[in-house]
Amino acid sequence: MTAEKIGVPVLAILLLLLSRWGFSQELLRDTVELDPVEVAAVPMSTYAYGQRVRRLDLSETEGTAGGSLGDLLQDRTGLFIRSYGPGMTASLSMRGTSAGHNALFWNGLPVNSPSLGQSDYSIFPIAGMDQVDIHYGSAGALYGTDAIGGAVHLSTSLPVNQKTNTSLSTQLGSFGNWRQEISHQQRIQSISFRTSLYRNVLANRFPYTDWASPDTPVRYQDHARVNQRGWVQDIRANLGNAQVLQASFWLGEIQREIQPVLGSSGRDTQKDVNLRAVLDYIKKGPKITWNIKTGLVRDRMEFNAAVNLTLQALLAAELDWEPSEHWQSRSGVRYTRIQGDLSTYSHSEQRMELYQATNYKPLDNLGFSLQLRQLLYEGQPVPFTPGLGVFWTFFKNPVQQWELTGNASKGFKVPTLNDRYWVPGGNPDLASEQSWSKELGVDQLFTNKHLQFSNRLSLFHMSVDNWIIWLPEESYWTPKNVRKVVSKGLEYFMEWELKQGAWDLGWEAEYAWTHTSNRSVAAGNEVDLGKQLPYVPRHKLQLRWNVKKDRFSGFVSGQYTGERFVTSDNRTVLPAYSLWGAGISHDFAWKEWVSGTLGLQVNNVWNTEYQILRLRPMPGRNVQFNIHLDL
Amino acid sequence: MKKVKLVCHILFIAVLVSCGTDPVEMPRGAYEEGVLVINEGAFNANDGEIYHYVTESGEMESSIFEKANARPFAGLIQNMRSFGAYHYLIANTGKVEIVRAADFVSMGAVNGDLVNSRSLVATEGKLFISDWGAYDDSWNNPDSFIAVVDGLDGGSITNKIAISSRPEGMALLGNRILVACQQEKLISVLNPENESLEKTVPVSGTPFYFFDYANHTFLYANDAENVYVHRLDPVSFEVEETHTFGVANSIYNGNFALTDSGELFVISNQAEEDVVVKLSLSTGTVLEEHFYSGNNFYGLGYDEATHTLFIGEHAGWQGNGSVLRVNSAGELIDQMPVGRGPSGFYFP
Numbered sequence: 015m016t017a018e019k020i021g022v023p024v025l026a027i028l029l030l031l032l033s034r035w036g037f038s039q040e041l042l043r044d045t046v047e048l049d050p051v052e053v054a055a056v057p058m059s060t061y062a063y064g065q066r067v068r069r070l071d072l073s074e075t076e077g078t079a080g081g082s083l084g085d086l087l088q089d090r091t092g093l094f095i096r097s098y099g100p101g102m103t104a105s106l107s108m109r110g111t112s113a114g115h116n117a118l119f120w121n122g123l124p125v126n127s128p129s130l131g132q133s134d135y136s137i138f139p140i141a142g143m144d145q146v147d148i149h150y151g152s153a154g155a156l157y158g159t160d161a162i163g164g165a166v167h168l169s170t171s172l173p174v175n176q177k178t179n180t181s182l183s184t185q186l187g188s189f190g191n192w193r194q195e196i197s198h199q200q201r202i203q204s205i206s207f208r209t210s211l212y213r214n215v216l217a218n219r220f221p222y223t224d225w226a227s228p229d230t231p232v233r234y235q236d237h238a239r240v241n242q243r244g245w246v247q248d249i250r251a252n253l254g255n256a257q258v259l260q261a262s263f264w265l266g267e268i269q270r271e272i273q274p275v276l277g278s279s280g281r282d283t284q285k286d287v288n289l290r291a292v293l294d295y296i297k298k299g300p301k302i303t304w305n306i307k308t309g310l311v312r313d314r315m316e317f318n319a320a321v322n323l324t325l326q327a328l329l330a331a332e333l334d335w336e337p338s339e340h341w342q343s344r345s346g347v348r349y350t351r352i353q354g355d356l357s358t359y360s361h362s363e364q365r366m367e368l369y370q371a372t373n374y375k376p377l378d379n380l381g382f383s384l385q386l387r388q389l390l391y392e393g394q395p396v397p398f399t400p401g402l403g404v405f406w407t408f409f410k411n412p413v414q415q416w417e418l419t420g421n422a423s424k425g426f427k428v429p430t431l432n433d434r435y436w437v438p439g440g441n442p443d444l445a446s447e448q449s450w451s452k453e454l455g456v457d458q459l460f461t462n463k464h465l466q467f468s469n470r471l472s473l474f475h476m477s478v479d480n481w482i483i484w485l486p487e488e489s490y491w492t493p494k495n496v497r498k499v500v501s502k503g504l505e506y507f508m509e510w511e512l513k514q515g516a517w518d519l520g521w522e523a524e525y526a527w528t529h530t531s532n533r534s535v536a537a538g539n540e541v542d543l544g545k546q547l548p549y550v551p552r553h554k555l556q557l558r559w560n561v562k563k564d565r566f567s568g569f570v571s572g573q574y575t576g577e578r579f580v581t582s583d584n585r586t587v588l589p590a591y592s593l594w595g596a597g598i599s600h601d602f603a604w605k606e607w608v609s610g611t612l613g614l615q616v617n618n619v620w621n622t623e624y625q626i627l628r629l630r631p632m633p634g635r636n637v638q639f640n641i642h643l644d645l
Numbered sequence: 646m647k648k649v650k651l652v653c654h655i656l657f658i659a660v661l662v663s664c665g666t667d668p669v670e671m672p673r674g675a676y677e678e679g680v681l682v683i684n685e686g687a688f689n690a691n692d693g694e695i696y697h698y699v700t701e702s703g704e705m706e707s708s709i710f711e712k713a714n715a716r717p718f719a720g721l722i723q724n725m726r727s728f729g730a731y732h733y734l735i736a737n738t739g740k741v742e743i744v745r746a747a748d749f750v751s752m753g754a755v756n757g758d759l760v761n762s763r764s765l766v767a768t769e770g771k772l773f774i775s776d777w778g779a780y781d782d783s784w785n786n787p788d789s790f791i792a793v794v795d796g797l798d799g800g801s802i803t804n805k806i807a808i809s810s811r812p813e814g815m816a817l818l819g820n821r822i823l824v825a826c827q828q829e830k831l832i833s834v835l836n837p838e839n840e841s842l843e844k845t846v847p848v849s850g851t852p853f854y855f856f857d858y859a860n861h862t863f864l865y866a867n868d869a870e871n872v873y874v875h876r877l878d879p880v881s882f883e884v885e886e887t888h889t890f891g892v893a894n895s896i897y898n899g900n901f902a903l904t905d906s907g908e909l910f911v912i913s914n915q916a917e918e919d920v921v922v923k924l925s926l927s928t929g930t931v932l933e934e935h936f937y938s939g940n941n942f943y944g945l946g947y948d949e950a951t952h953t954l955f956i957g958e959h960a961g962w963q964g965n966g967s968v969l970r971v972n973s974a975g976e977l978i979d980q981m982p983v984g985r986g987p988s989g990f991y992f993p
Contacts, residue, residue, distance in 0.1 A: 226719030228751050277691045277719030279739030279760055319782035485961045489897060489914065538940045539963050581964035581985065629691050629719055
């Protein structure tokens with residue numbers, strides 16, 4: 015069934031309901047109040063016509079204050095994070111894809127591990143970023159390898175109002191958890207800088223039911239401790255003549271006791287040391303913007319005594335230009351050198367990418383975007399990768415706007431170094447994984463003096479071919495291009511905000527329905543044909559209500575995650591669960607030189623016993639107390 | 646009155662005698678018939694389970710441990726041994742669960758201090774559990790041990806006997822415990838009474854499991870080229886005789902199936918397929934090089950009652966596996982879905 019076939023009745027019903035709801039109630043204006051930040055380069059999402067890019071402003075993240083990127087996405091979006099426990103490995107599933115089918119960028123630098131082909135979203139603390147942008151849907155032509163299900167962009171940026179500021183944050187939580195952060199920013203003539211240091215200690219001594227032991231006793235987790243610390247440095251120098259040189263540096267270390275699966279006595283440990291550095295030269299003109307970027311990502315992972323080290327060095331140049339008000343274009347070239355020194359092999363390779371993105375707006379209410387990319391790795395081209403997007407604003411008046419969007423794009427994933435060179439089993443003959451994605455969407459925005467609300471509904475259909483699976487051979491496992499998966503679904507996002515007097519009320523919701531289906535499988539796995547992929551919930555719903563009055567603010571949040579199949583034949587299932595949280599905070603100022611926020615929040619209010627992955631217990635009800643000071 | 650008492654005494658004695666001499670028909674438990682399928686479970690998922698196949702109806706009952714105990718097994722089942730009225734489910738994830746054979750209700754467990762347990766014997770009122778111990782930085786197991794538990798219902802470990810690396814199968818022979826130690830390719834002989842190591846016996850091939858046939862104890866071993874079956878002296882525990890079968894790439898988990906007539910089935914992982922090879926213990930020869938073939942074979946069992954070979958198939962570890970039933974002519978009877986990684990079969 016195509017997305018269009020699914021979409022027509024559902025779309026019609028939802029539009030009817032939404033418009034009725036929208037016009038019959040007193041609707042409010044969205045107030046996503048972002049700190050003004052200077053964005054020197056043209057954001058990549060400029061060329062993402064027909065797809066949704068959602069920005070999560072971290073000043074709103076009371077629900078996950080001090081947590082990781084994985085916590086943030088799990089709590090605040092309809093995306094599903096496969097988490098092995100609090101502070102443990104967490105990977106992203108977007109639109110039914112696997113962990114390696116999503117690209118992750120930090121300040122424009124791809125940070126997915128070239129050996130694993132994915133990122134651990136638990137090792138990125140929110141303390142190391144100012145902004146998170148989520149690009150839903152395949153975007154291989156825009157971002158390159160891995161962006162099959164979508165992409166996540168993390169960025170740091172120095173505020174435009176460059177006053178000197180020092181901030182301190184600390185968070186005390188249940189189970190022996192303690193997070194701290196100190197940050198200082200300053201401007202000296204044309205140079206701005208900010209230095210942030212953070213330290214998180216998570217004892218994670220939470221009680222859980224030990225289903226693996228007779229009489230299922232309640233025990234306390236004793237091997238899930240996390241120690242994390244890091245240094246984030248941002249520097250920007252205005253060179254004059256609309257030229258900017260900006261650099262960011264992130265050194266992070268995280269040591270973890272690996273929480274064992276129930277029934278195991280494992281005492282594994284893992285230490286990750288990650289160094290990321292990026293330098294941008296940007297020159298802005300009235301119609302042309304140059305961006306020269308160079309960067310380095312060094313990931314060292316020590317699992318017990320096995321050490322794996324990867325290094326990515328990148329050099330890129332982009333030219334954005336607007337020859338007329340109807341045309342907008344980006345041309346770019348990117349060179350990447352990858353070195354992997356893994357516990358069983360060493361390998362280095364070079365990649366070269368050429369890309370072009372063009373926006374054409376023949377009318378104010380109609381635009382097209384065409385993206386093209388060609389990547390070569392080790393001299394081999396991956397199939398040419400195009401993408402095409404369109405938007406049409408079919409209704410617009412001073413308070414309301416309706417827009418139809420569409421996109422068709424190709425995505426790809428270069429086989430990871432481990433896929434090709436792991437000893438034993440690496441398969442250097444693997445082909446790149448390929449995807450074709452189509453989506454249709456409708457956006458609605460209502461704005462008046464007090465109210466802003468918006469809705470977006472997307473229907474997507476994606477086919478991923480040459481999906482790589484590791485299969486057992488005579489005496490070891492080896493990866494093969496064996497699987498084809500079709501994923502289709504629906505994403506709905508809604509937010510509204512009402513400002514009435516001193517009151518500021520907000521509500522947001524995100525829902526994702528994801529249906530995946532194996533269309534071809536390895537020999538002997540025919541029973542998996544047509545089945546949902548493991549650990550891809552069909553339903554994920556996220557809700558959040560905010561209220562703010564004067565110095566007080568509060569929130570209530572909830573999320574529902576549907577059943578997940580444990581195995582590819584869909585014969586074992588994990589139950590759905592709902593989680594609720596709530597929090598309050600109070601802003602204060604003392605004298606003129608100190609202001610801040612006190613906050614208290616409760617997570618998993620109803621003490622729900624749940625497992626995201628089978629036999630991986632998660633914490634019950636817990637409390638966090640936050641203090642933030644600005645000096 | 647005395648007569649009444651006398652009659653009562655006589656009746657009482659008669660009742661006692663009748664109770665003591667008449668055979669009492671104790672119903673067999675549901676799981677004391679049919680076939681128990683041992684599903685090892687997948688690494689890092691700990692989803693090992695036992696399935697029960699009812700021969701008469703052909704029905705396969707899933708997850709009988711979880712049904713009987715209202716909790717998952719939560720481990721990787723390396724082995725299942727049966728002593729008395731109990732089955733011992735040995736998990737290589739570091740535990741032993743003890744269940745009543747009749748209904749699989751949990752009777753106890755050995756928890757704590759087990760690391761990578763492999764097999765078990767019960768004797769002298771004690772449990773002896775082979776355990777590889779932890780891996781070192783080079784993926785060796787230098788701290789292997791035999792754990793001793795006082796009592797047959799589980800509990801805590803009272804002693805650890807240091808032993809040659811990677812102790813696998815265990816057996817009782819005479820009043821000694823034999824342990825197949827893989828790293829150094831030898832048999833360790835333990836005295837269960839004083840819990841001490843008495844001697845070691847070198848063998849050819851990597852030793853796996855002991856079995857009894859025709860009043861002798863044998864040891865199954867293999868290497869990349871051959872399968873070895875060693876017949877052991879019951880007094881000295883030395884190898885009396887070795888049959889060497891030219892079966893290359895016999896499966897790494899050492900699984901095989903034995904028939905009452907001395908035929909041995911083993912799995913050979915060949916380039917394009919997995920092949921079940923039929924051997925003869927009597928003649929020491931390969932009877933059929935290609936008894937049955939397919940993909941993803943992982944476990945074997947032979948049902949004497951129906952003369953049927955059971956083959957466990959792991960489906961590439963992408964999901965649950967299946968069981969193939971093959972008749973004595975090497976023809977597939979049927980194939981049934983089971984749990985993850987069916988690695989063995991038990992015929993009560």
